[in-house]
Amino acid sequence: MKKLVTSLALVASLAAFGTSSARAEEGHGLAEATQHAIQGGHFPVLKPKNVDWSFAGPFGKYDKGQLQRGLKIYKEVCAACHSMKLVSFRTLKDLGYSDAQVKAFASEYEVQDGPNDEGEMFTRKAVPSDYFPSPFPNSQAAAAANGGAAPPDFSLIAKARGVTRGFPLFVADIFTQYQEGGPDYIYSLLTGYQEPPQGVEVPTGTHFNPYFGSAVALAMASPLSDGQVTYDDGSPQTLDQYAKDVSAFLMWAAEPHLEDRKRTGFMVMVFLAIFTILVYLTKKSVYANKEH
Numbered sequence: 001m002k003k004l005v006t007s008l009a010l011v012a013s014l015a016a017f018g019t020s021s022a023r024a025e026e027g028h029g030l031a032e033a034t035q036h037a038i039q040g041g042h043f044p045v046l047k048p049k050n051v052d053w054s055f056a057g058p059f060g061k062y063d064k065g066q067l068q069r070g071l072k073i074y075k076e077v078c079a080a081c082h083s084m085k086l087v088s089f090r091t092l093k094d095l096g097y098s099d100a101q102v103k104a105f106a107s108e109y110e111v112q113d114g115p116n117d118e119g120e121m122f123t124r125k126a127v128p129s130d131y132f133p134s135p136f137p138n139s140q141a142a143a144a145a146n147g148g149a150a151p152p153d154f155s156l157i158a159k160a161r162g163v164t165r166g167f168p169l170f171v172a173d174i175f176t177q178y179q180e181g182g183p184d185y186i187y188s189l190l191t192g193y194q195e196p197p198q199g200v201e202v203p204t205g206t207h208f209n210p211y212f213g214s215a216v217a218l219a220m221a222s223p224l225s226d227g228q229v230t231y232d233d234g235s236p237q238t239l240d241q242y243a244k245d246v247s248a249f250l251m252w253a254a255e256p257h258l259e260d261r262k263r264t265g266f267m268v269m270v271f272l273a274i275f276t277i278l279v280y281l282t283k284k285s286v287y288a289n290k291e292h
Helices: 002-040 064-076 089-095 099-106 139-144 169-176 181-191 239-254 258-287
Strands: 110-113 122-125
Touching: 064 089, 064 239, 089 099, 181 239
Parallel strands: none
Antiparallel strands: 110 122
């Protein structure tokens, strides 16, 4: 019995040593990669993670449940700093909401309108035809409230952000229709906050994130954490799930007609294939009795 206990203790010790060694090696590798990125000015330090999205591929479709959860994340967390001025409330019908639900959702916001008969601007409740209002009256106020830099608008951020995958992946991307660079980047950024590796210093007031595309650290602290937002559909209330949901929602905001585009593209490819076959058969028929 004593030999058994001793053996188990030895195995446990070796496993713990192996884990700590692996972590140390990983941390050392990250430190080297970070220093290399700083010296060469090549960011991000780490390439974005590849996430399995429902809308990926030539036949991909949006998961409306996920989009609704992502809207909830945006409303309760992101909207405090980030605008979405190119997205109107009425487009939320694409997420599965009814007209009444969209109208009720819009009425929770206030927008500026006018001028009235007296020539003055006034504030009113939003209607479905309005667009998501900005949390700040102007870009100067947004910058002043965020350390001198205005938070980016989220309307097209999933298409504006993304990292070039390089050779040979970009060749394969042509055939796999990879267009998820933006969501992959956003997800990786939201889940990538960590302590800087040994030997790497970041400016005061910034937060280390090896997935940030412009530097090794950014001013925005990690905006999401486990249990922060309550889901009504029983989905996991974790940072990982939050990041996936809001990234998918931002992809929809940037390209709400993605499904229609893919459907049309498939029909065009089928037409071209049939047309090519008909042209070939016509050519054979016309020149079948001709001497070559």
